[in-house]
Amino acid sequence: MRKLSKILATAALALGLGAGSSFADEPLKVGFVYVGPVSDHGYSYQHDLARKAVEKHFGDKVETTFIENVPGGADAERAVERLARSGHELVFSTSFGFMNPTLKVAKRFPNVKFEHATGFKRAKNMATYNGRFYEARYVMGQIAATASETGTAGYIGAFPIPEVVRGMNAFMLGAQSVDPDFKVKVIWVNSWYDPGREADAAKALVDQGVDVILQHTDSPAPLQIAQERGVLAFGQASDNIEFAPTSQASALLNDWAPYYIDRIQAVMDGTWEATDTWGGIDSGMVKLAPLRNVSDEVKAVAEETIAKFESGEFEPFTGPVYKQDGTVFLEDGVEVTDEQLLGMNFFVKGFDASLPN
């Protein structure tokens, strides 16, 4: 009987008669497309943790499928389409590079709902979502400035794109809120992922006198160097405490589970809409790993700010904020807009290095 209803459901889908949710005893099929392997211990790993949380939360009411290691472009289109074609009613497409492929498939499958992470293109059946990771970077700036003895932190960036620059600026603003003269040295490694180069950059920064290392690249190599050289560091995407047991102060965590559960519930309730979500610390989408290897004083500063973020009434980019060249970015009391954040292509005041363009 179960099999029959499945066949009927498939037939109904094939005929375009509507979604399978009308068959109340069938689980809702949800698909995920990842850019990396689920074992990357970083970005895709975090999405997969959320998928597992979804399964745990809904039990046999959902059935999830994932496709990993999908490059952008035509491969992404095939992967998303495969899920849409095989009866998945909701597809999470989790990388920026999947934006246009997902949009194309969304147009061909109007009855399937799509969710695209970190992009900006939407359709009637395609929503977008992203995390305000810069909020956590602001907290890290405060931790760094409070804990640092040399008054200088080093920041390893992958590419000078708004996502990375925004994090650097938020870090600088956080640090300046504690120590107005705090210095940040920046190294661009021109790669998201090259453990050797990331390690070399970390060594160069420590050799130049920084005692805190930040990274916006994907391997735990900078943490290992921080551990070796005895300086403080922050993990990226996952809690990497094993790589730096006495050096990792905290780590930036992406927790997609609450969002995924919300959205799947919305599909079940029939209230799903193509929204644009940019969740911060208050939404639970952005988190900091437990604070370790820092003094109670540092912890207190960080926890106070985290609480402010959680209450949802704090925006790090609130005027007066000046650009590096001294011109005004935000007038006194003015809060930044999402457009300004998405297109951020300049350093705030306080950086010595100029931003490559």
Next chain:
Amino acid sequence: MGALEPILLTIITASTPLLLAAMGELITERSGVLNLGVEGMMIVGAVMGFSITAMTGNPYMGVIASMFAGMMMALLFGFLTLNLMTNQVATGLALTILGLGLSGMLGEGFIGQPGIKLPVLHIPGLSEIPFLGTVLLSQDILVYISLALVAAVYYFLFKTRAGLVVRAVGDNHSSAHALGYSVLKVRYLAVLFGGACSGLAGGYLSLVYTPQWVEGMTAGRGWIALALVVFASWRPLRLLVGAYLFGAVSVLQFHAQAAGIGLPSQFMSALPYLATIVVLVIISRNLVVTRANTPACLGRPFSPDR
């Protein structure tokens, strides 16, 4: 001196894997075989080095495993190109793709684990000498091997009869064959030596440079090693200069960035490539000599029946 020491140590770490892999490829190419699979052999060496170290707790076992893994990959390449006479360029590229995929599969269970670092060989008395001792005499075994390899390869190629045979096979395999040398045997040995060195270079990455396993951690170093061999015009000493120059410029450009020198980071990242190519081209500007160094039979298949 205080600031110079750590910079030199970083440069040695950055240069050693390039030197190891390139030195192996130099011998392979001198025998007339072009193996573009260096990246693939390296990454399999890296994953095997890491996993065997994690399983046995002994990084030296890892070093041996990485060398062995590189040789296995090279053996496959040798069988395909020397016995079955497949196209060397295509087979080399396939070997790289195979290595990247295979290593991802083999290493899946080891992601997210910190590794054991290959220890520094401390020489009592000598390692404490300021500067000279702390920089040159406080290294792990692979750094010493890589430097010894330069001298050994130089001596072998230009001062021994066996080296002459390798060069002869690379320059004119038909003549070497007519003289009674086994072209296939020489090439097999050269290919295996190349594989061992590439595997060792991979092991250096996952055991010394960044003691961890992550997919694709070679990040193109195999290709840089291949380019170094050509720009060094198949000469071991020039290869040493090239590898260290590349390592030095890539480390120094990070220092320049951190010091806030206002050059575009994209340019800085390209600098190691530019500097190395320019310097090696200047060293090798005598075209006649360069041509004489190029193995004339490079990439050409040999069939003993013909």
